[in-house]
Amino acid sequence: LESNVKADDAQQVETRGVLLDLDGTLWDDEYQAIPGAVEAVARLRRAGLAVRFGTNTTRFAREALVERLVSRGFEAHPEELLTAPLAARSLLERRGWRRIHLYVAESTYQDFSGFELDGPQPEAVVVGDLGSAWSFERLNTAFRTLLEGAELVAVQKNRYWKTEGGFCLDAGAFVAALEFASGKSALLAGKPSPAFFEASAGSMGIELASLVAVGDDVTSDIHGARSAGARAVLVRTGKFKPSDLETCPSPPSAVIDSVADLPELLAG
Numbered sequence: 001l002e003s004n005v006k007a008d009d010a011q012q013v014e015t016r017g018v019l020l021d022l023d024g025t026l027w028d029d030e031y032q033a034i035p036g037a038v039e040a041v042a043r044l045r046r047a048g049l050a051v052r053f054g055t056n057t058t059r060f061a062r063e064a065l066v067e068r069l070v071s072r073g074f075e076a077h078p079e080e081l082l083t084a085p086l087a088a089r090s091l092l093e094r095r096g097w098r099r100i101h102l103y104v105a106e107s108t109y110q111d112f113s114g115f116e117l118d119g120p121q122p123e124a125v126v127v128g129d130l131g132s133a134w135s136f137e138r139l140n141t142a143f144r145t146l147l148e149g150a151e152l153v154a155v156q157k158n159r160y161w162k163t164e165g166g167f168c169l170d171a172g173a174f175v176a177a178l179e180f181a182s183g184k185s186a187l188l189a190g191k192p193s194p195a196f197f198e199a200s201a202g203s204m205g206i207e208l209a210s211l212v213a214v215g216d217d218v219t220s221d222i223h224g225a226r227s228a229g230a231r232a233v234l235v236r237t238g239k240f241k242p243s244d245l246e247t248c249p250s251p252p253s254a255v256i257d258s259v260a261d262l263p264e265l266l267a268g
């Protein structure tokens with residue numbers, strides 16, 4: 001596990017791009033940069049690697065996240081930010097679906113500009129994290145739309161998340177309710193869906209084998225990337241706990257103390 005990322009791959013593929021998780025990887029749960037993270041990202045750029053920032057959050061649109069990265073000292077550009085709503089957008093586009101019903105926070109509506117929203121006979125019901133805006137009526141309307149023939153798209157399927165006030169139900173709980181009631185399986189857009197990593201590599205113009213994903217979540221970041229055919233580096237910051245190394249569904253390509261150690265790891 002401690003071995004060089006390059007050494008674990010028989011094919012010795014050159015790393016050409018890096019997909020960096022945000023929460024727990026580049027910043028902590030108060031959005032303070034992890035020590036050394038800003039310089040690490042700058043070093044990756046100087047080494048000529050393509051850089052992307054990938055997050056499952058459905059609460060903030062791309063622009064807000066880029067602003068936060070820049071305010072913490074990171075160089076970041078809007079086109080480098082990949083979020084679960086943007087992955088959902090590309091999933092919808094690939095399927096040719098234009099008419100959708102959206103169940104996401106209003107702050108992410110702008111990520112779905114150009115789609116026909118809330119019209120008749122939608123092709124997809126798109127579900128993200130609505131938080132306290134969920135009601136029985138809204139959930140039931142989504143359920144009825146699925147029965148009428150729409151497909152279910154999950155922006156993300158996280159079970160819960162942690163707020164200052166304690167743990168909260170995330171989108172996955174509502175996706176699961178709709179799947180159970182409708183008998184339909186959701187198409188997943190965010191991490192750990194392979195579609196998320198394919199979209200990342202695609203946006204860099206590189207093969208998945210040349211992509212290294214970095215994150216603190218053994219399922220979303222590590223298992224997702226490995227399943228898609230990319231390499232994955234686990235950081236010991238954020239939600240990482242030592243027992244993750246025994247329970248992770250796919251072994252990481254490497255484990256490092258924090259993203260600060262990434263440039264050295266990739267330089268071999």
Ligand SMILES: [Mg+2]
Nearest residue numbers: 021023024216
């Ligand atoms: Mg994370």
